[in-house]
Amino acid sequence: MQVLVPYRVDEPKTRLAPVLDDEERREFSRLMLADVLAAVRSAGYDPTVLSTAPLSGGDCVDERPLTVAVNSHLEPNTAVVMADLALVTPSVLGELFETNEDVVLAPGRGGGTNAIVARHPQFRVDYHGASYRDHVEICKAIGASVRTIDSYRLGTDIDEPADLAEVLLHGDGRAADWLDDRFELSTSNGRTGVKRY
Template sequence: MKAVIPYKKTSAKSRLSPVLSLEEREEFVELMLNQVIDTLKEAGIGTIDILSPSRYGLESMTKASVLLDENDLNEALNRYLEQAEEPVMIVMADLPLLSPGHVKGIISTERDVCIVPGKGGGTNILFIKNPSGYRVRYYGSSFLTHCSIAKNTGQDVEIYDSFLAGTDIDEPEDLVELFIHGSGAAKEYISKKFRLEISRGRVRLAPV
């Protein structure tokens, strides 16, 4: 099997702009990407591809293969799946809480497809044993869509329910989860810029 990570560094993570500058966001997403790659490698995934519209930020990448595709995310991934001759795990690049144990649990599924739902109806990870017979459709409520696609193509689905694997870093409040539950370079980066602010309400981050 192999893993593919869709990735775009240019103008990354605009929803984090209230708390991080463009330069900081681009540095941050690169750290998260490398952390996800390291997690996959530690879990025993030998072949890892990065699918990106440009080489920006990937010029010196040696830990994974870089595949360029300027098309829309869905078109690029579906083209990738069409050419795959082995099971494929599609992993988003903003999952710094993902662990090797999660990856091993996902790929050990006895079902045809294993889906890790993200917040707000998204899809964080999609493991497909027969990729040539499956087409993805991200954006919107992609979790429900991907469940329906599997059902309509006669493939059984397992839902991998995990708070940590299901936490993608998109919004400022997501950084709180990284600060509390995370480790590694992504957390270290955020820890240098923020501190936890604890009150009677929800835990928040405040500038250092």
């Protein structure tokens, strides 16, 4: 199975700007990518970074928008795993990959689709808006069997400052270590967030 990990090189993780500066966002997003790639490898698969610009040897460069880029690299047996799943582990990826349905979806908060396994030749992704619902509809339209993976780790993509608390609480990769050196949990106002040491 082909495992694609899309990655935007320019201005990664803009919604983290309230707490991380440009250089920090670049560093942190690279570390999350590295953690995801390591987890894919530990699960026994060879990931391909689908990058908007050259990163290192072996990547596949496609500067087009996410949906177009992914669809043009879909083969009948392809997984797509987002690069900002900082809580992902080899075992949860194993559960995702070792399924039998035509399409397997791991929803993210707010209706996103954080990981997909696509085995049906007519399946195409559409990452606009509440993509999880759209992906279920696409499966119905093409008669593909679909399964939803119930995973907190796959469901947690790191987009906003509040998400960083999830990394401190549940992460144990390089991105979590990096964050742990700079931030601690803050529960001062009754909600859990992060603050710098």
